[in-house]
Amino acid sequence: MRLLALFAVLALAVTGCSGSETGRPGVLSVGIREPATLLPADLADQAGRLVTGALWTPLADYDAATGKVTPRAAASIESTDRVHWTVKLRPSTFHDGTPVTAQSYVDTWRVVAGEQWVSSPVLTKLLRAREITATAPDTIALTLDRPSGQVPALLAAPGLVPLPASVLASRDWDGFAKAPVGNGPYRLDGGWKPGSGGMLKRVGTGKAEEIELRVGEPAAQYDAVKAGTLDLATEVPGEKHEAMHTDFGDDHHATWALPEAGYLAFPVANPRFADATVRHGFALGVDRAALEAGPLAHQVDPAKALLPPADAPGERSGTCRPCSFDAAAGKALLKQAAFPGGTTVYFGPGAEAWTRTLVVGLHQALDVSVTAQAAPRTDQLDGPSTLDVKLATGSPYELLSELATASGYGDDVFRQNLELAGAAATPEEAGELYRLAENQLLRDLPVAPLWSGHGHAVWASRVHDVTATPFTGPVLAGIGVS
Structure with missing residues (x-):
């Protein structure tokens, strides 16, 4: 009996279960990684967005x-001139019972802009409002420094949700992240328990009465769903990628685009990389499929465009030649440009493993000396650098401007198209201009697209109505359990 008890304890530890029974009516059990934080404006990880997506309701x-x-x-969210914008709020309350007002947003955004959190650039660099005021308890007025049609897209950013007055006054961000108070369809009952998880209780329009969030490793959580001890696993590790299709069938697993992508940025001001022919040569020497199947462990798709699916205005009509792997053509281009010798490729935090695989592949494909090195603290690099971009909004303006800045690319026509797209009156007009800007980047190639991220989920037979979005992953409030 002691041996059986020991096995039971070990099984719970491996699956990340808290000890409660899966299958309880109205209770959805969900496996996730440990979130980096539960402070909405300062997170960029999938687990954090999943949880805060249930605790908060965004403006749009x-x-x-x-x-x-x-x-x-x-x-x-309306404007007559795209400079002056008015946001009318629906009546709502925070989970602590206090009202959500226009001033809640104004005060929160002032803090976000000043704290240098992940979402701070949405306000300081993208929205660029001269003035944001609460003109009535249910009305936010924004005055921009130039016309912009991107305001609704920017205000939909998950990091711009309101915080209650209590934490804005105390500024105890760490304490708040352990017991967050939102305005969404679920509240966190009993606070967050690091290494274990938390329980969400329905207070709005969610389908499940309760959602039990269990922290653990994706492989164990995958096996737990398969064994019937967990309802939903929100990440599928690379070694389970192929088995997912047979283990769960088409109606019990899903894949969705994530707001992240990888690029190789060239220092266009450096004479060795000033010629676009050289940049195209290196782009054609990248075996993207090897990155996807190797160090990126099937968590990405090889790039087929500059704009990843989570950020793209519809399907791209033309092919992306620089997204192809063509070693012979890449070598010919470098020879044509008389590229002088090899180069170093620099990487930032978290990108070392896939950068080193990239470097080995470039050396083999192009027959030039390529080494990898951590990026020094300088803006003047003498070689390309890998970028692991995580987006805060769904607006292409954010990504295109960031890519141009990372490479030092300042073409006037590109900048003009980007600003015209941002100011466009309709999504259709903006989309056309964003594609023009994207096409120019693909022609001049200050950055080469490498991969775009995607998420996976698998779920038990009693789970239904699973949908996912780039920023939340599976929409927890919309998932039902039988």
């Missing part, structure tokens, strides 16, 4: 592919 949902804006906490 934004679909990058169609440009469609669906109001959520906002009743409307």
